[in-house]
Amino acid sequence: MAVYQAPLRDMRFTYRELLGSDKVTELPGCEEATPDLVDAVLEEAGKVCESVLFPLNRSGDEEGCTFENGVVRTPKGFKEAYETFREGGWVGMACDPDYGGQGLPNCVNTLVEEMICSANMSFGMYPGLSHGAYKAIKRFGTDEQKQTYLPKLTDGIWSGTMCLTEPHCGTDLGLIRTKAEPGAAEGEWKITGTKIFISAGEHDLTENIIHLVLARLPDAPPGIKGISLFVVPKFMPKEDGSVGARNGVACGSIEHKMGIKASATCVMNFDEATGWLVGEPHKGMRAMFTMMNAARLGVGVQGLGIMEASYQGAVDYARERTQGRALTGAKAPEQKADPIIVHPDVRRMLLTMKAYTEGGRMLAAWISQELDYAEKCQDPKRRQEAEDFVALMTPIVKGVLTDLGSEVANLGVQVYGGHGYIREWGMEQYVRDARIAQIYEGTNGIQALDLVGRKLGAHTGRYLRRFFHPLSEYIDRIMDDDELEDFALPLAKQFVRLQQATGYIAQKGLSNPNEAGAAATDYMRLFGLVAMGYLWVRAVEVAKQNLDGDEADFYKAKITTAKFYFERLLPQTGALFAAIMSGSRTMMEMDEAAF
Known part of the structure; x- marks a missing residue:
């Protein structure tokens, strides 16, 4: 049966010991984010996720959202759970205190998001979309827009959406047809068009929904350079902050999906809906x-959350399920069979799940900590370095962690065997829920193209230097450390492969873009595996310093998991490198009619 307990000890390891929580408290606005405070926040978030959100995960999947006469209703219990969540201040945890938020660091928010996604990925969609709307309005909105919308989004009494995709275009947003015509009042626009696949586009959790909509002004140039962003509320805000008349936006239908069934995915129709420009025209x-x-x-963190939940369920089952005897003799002679955790192949699956999950947690937290520097650091040089690093690593976090989320969820089903395939055991839901994360917010193929097509060559390789230079210096430092000899040389070897692959793509891609496109997905995976390898070595450094303490078993397990990662998972880079270097010819020379 599916189980979930917030992995607080490993989160503390990542936040405190690996990344160094003292670094974050040096940033303006983060001074109060002390280890003790963060521990209390994570512990309380864990309780909410375990006791409020997780119990609704399966029932929400079974019931799904319903649509009738333009009204969308979330599954039983979701409205009450959302109110508990909102009243606890979790929606605005990382929002600016000026708008009612708690101002906690992004890296803390990421750990809480992981717990939410593990407990109930569908539920997490609603506050997750709101936070994205908050960020866009905060950065590009007018003062009036900020005062109107941000306090409500922070409080969670209003929610937000992203309205991009249209029936005829997804990734290629330059093709959108939604139009904006001048309204009767100054500054108002009338938005007309249809958007599809709009997560949380309509629901019954909040009193208002704030849509951020891409549309074209009458004088818009063609293509991607002719798109403007508008804020379009479901209900018109009144001056006193309450909701007024219904705007010209309505849900036309909801999608019936493979997974995340308790998250409403809507077709949204805008019929001369009143909106206001966010940022500059075009x-x-x-x-x-x-x-x-x-x-x-956030989607990368969804993959991570699914990994953790799948791993916990698989470990719990492997300890309880008896089947066969250990190859070296009975381990539980008092029983008719041994727990399946004694079998090497089951341990292979569990350790794969564990290594990817803990490695993914370190990666997501690392990027989130750099995001804090990008947003709050007062040193322009350090802030620019952080911005570059986050830009480089964002497609890797999204692409690699969601690919691994799907792989780990499938391993969880495999550990359960036939029971994993049966709905009542809860594991197959993780497979279905995880699958969308590889698709939305830009498919993982698009993430890989973003990495090789935009990020590698940006500013003559400046983004890449934010990763390559520190990693090179780190490898040089640990090469003569006898305590790390099992890790330093393999990491150095795979880093060289990453560098060689980067050079190959940069060179070949200039003369034939198909070369870069053919290599992109394998390159993204290679990059992600090396990045996690680096973090695993750092984790080993920390663990080796604590082997004589009260938690020696925890740190020994870290080292053992790291060894498994280096011996069994990191070697994938060899095959990935070979595939990258094979080029695009066999991929592109196939005649279309032969497919």
């Missing part, structure tokens, strides 16, 4: 990317 993609990048990091 610069909507710049503003929308603020939401999209935040969402892409």
